[in-house]
Amino acid sequence: MVEVCPKRNLFISFLDWHFHETTLNIIKAWQNFLSFNLRYFSVGELLRTLFSHWHRMGEGYGRGFDLQRFFSVFIGNMFSRVLGAIARSIFIVVGLVVELFILLAGLVALLFWVLLPVWVLAAGLAIFGLLLA
Numbered sequence: 001m002v003e004v005c006p007k008r009n010l011f012i013s014f015l016d017w018h019f020h021e022t023t024l025n026i027i028k029a030w031q032n033f034l035s036f037n038l039r040y041f042s043v044g045e046l047l048r049t050l051f052s053h054w055h056r057m058g059e060g061y062g063r064g065f066d067l068q069r070f071f072s073v074f075i076g077n078m079f080s081r082v083l084g085a086i087a088r089s090i091f092i093v094v095g096l097v098v099e100l101f102i103l104l105a106g107l108v109a110l111l112f113w114v115l116l117p118v119w120v121l122a123a124g125l126a127i128f129g130l131l132l133a
Helices: 010-040 043-048 067-132
Strands: none
Touching: 010 067, 043 067
16 A cells, blocks of 8 residues: 655654745745835835925926026926925835834744744643642
């Protein structure tokens, strides 16, 4: 008869599942959350276009040279770029703060998962000690 599933110690199988397979899955999920957050807040795109006009509200200089028009358009375009940089900076900072929160939450979840068997064993021993007392 062909053996479908190799015989393996149940405890060793549990340790492999808990500390290897599931821990890797938690890390992959954590990476997906981190990657999603950066894409959700478009941090890369906002950094690339940091000093672009706000909502493309730039004005052209027109033909010819008129000093008053030149300074008027220049000030308007600079104001639009500064406004765009401020708004984009706010979204970049918010995205990075959320990224930091996800990083810390993932670390807590990973540590909780890795230490869970120790806590369960300690709780079981404590309950057993209370029953004997």
